[in-house]
Amino acid sequence: MINKTVGKRIGLMGGSFNPIHFGHLMLAEQIRTTIGLDEVIFVPVGNPPHKALQTDVTSEQRYEMVKLAIADNPFFSVSDIEIKREGISYTIDTIKELKSTLSSIDQLYFITGADAILLLETWKDYKELTQLVKFIGATRPGIDSDALLKKITQLKSECHAEIELVYIPALAISSTDIRSRISDEKSIRYLMPESVTDYIYQHFLYREHHELFAPFFQMLSQTLSKKRFRHSVETAHTARLLAIRYGEDPVKAELAGLLHDLAKEYKNEKMRDLIDEFGIDKDPAIVHLPNLAHGEVAAGILKRDYHFDDELILEAIKWHTYGHPQISSFSKLIYVADIIEPSRDFEGVHYFRRLAYQNIDETIIAFCEQCDHHLAEKQMAIHGNSKKMVMTLLNQRKNDNE
DSSP states (O other), X not given: OOOOOOOOEEEEEEEOOTTOOHHHHHHHXXXXXXXXXXXXXXXXXXXXXXXXXXXXXXXXXXXXXHHHHTTTOTTEEEOOTTTTSOSOOOHHHHHHHHHTXXXXXXXXXXXXXXXXXXXXXXXXTHHHHHHHOEEEEEEOTTSOHHHHHHHHHHHHHHHOOOEEEEEOOOOOOOHXXXXXXXXXXXXXXXXXXXXXXXXXXXXXXXXXXXXXXXXXXXXXXXXXXXXXXXXXXXXXXXHHHHHHHHTSOHHHHHHHHHHTTTTTTOOHHHHHHHHHHTTOXXXXXXXXXXXXXXXXXXXXXXXXXXXXXXXXXXXXXXXXXXXXXXXXXXXXXXHHHHHHSTTOOOXXXXXXXXXXXXXXXXXXXXXXXXXXXXXXXXXXXXXXXHHHHHHHHHHHHXXXXX
């Protein structure tokens, strides 16, 4: 018997993956099984020559989303070869670099859309490229098959290119549409793996943001406990949804929600010093439990250390714990978002979540009444601001009903 050594058949699938979705994954899996590939390597582009990428999502984040999306498929892997490369990323350079790491008997198959085959002559050193890889063109309804077959015949004649077409059923999902959906607060569920959806959600990707958002996100991720950081992220998302519901600024609400617990984990000694420094009123509730003042302390730190001067956001952060008699409509959103965000789990939270999207004032009244009852059982006093805020809201309710 003659033993013949056979190299690996490796598929390469490049793309911006901004973000990756089920359309990409289905395409790779269908081609893998149709062609009989041993592996498919996803290659997120770095700085492509033909396409400008959205700049608010980093190459590293696109890479991480791909890694999450393919984690459950042992035949898929991801390479950061292009995102680590400086300057324009050309396919020919990527192929040469990858081939240098493989056995000489391995065969590379470059997976691309059939429409890209029509433009292959515009690629850098395309003739040399056709000698290094075999092309797999994924065709779908809507492609001009006559023009495509004519182009393939031409490339085979001129370059001895090896090009195979694989028909892939249409899957109407696009990264562009997903980005638009996120921006418009529409659902992206079932369009991509849940792990990618969660990553986008947790990192606030594909949304308009305040210019200070990213550095604060980074700072909080490093200074807060994992549980407190998650709470801050969830509060930010909830505040954004409430802002949209009640006609307030969603970007500012999101930032206020993210920053509201900046000082929550300070020790009592540090908290007392900052209460003195910022001249915070020493309500009996604060004297008993200094940490209650973490909202006012956080606002003071933002002004002192970060020169933060957005008073709308600062006021919301100040009063998110015990409120204020003249609490603004915007501040109410942060106050309530802190109460109802998804990771909260206490008696009555489901009721408050439903009520919050119907009447924000009634949510505050109901929550404060419940807190007052629980604190009374523990022989603890509610903060004076909370009492005055509830009285103000009750008077407004009475006036509205008259």
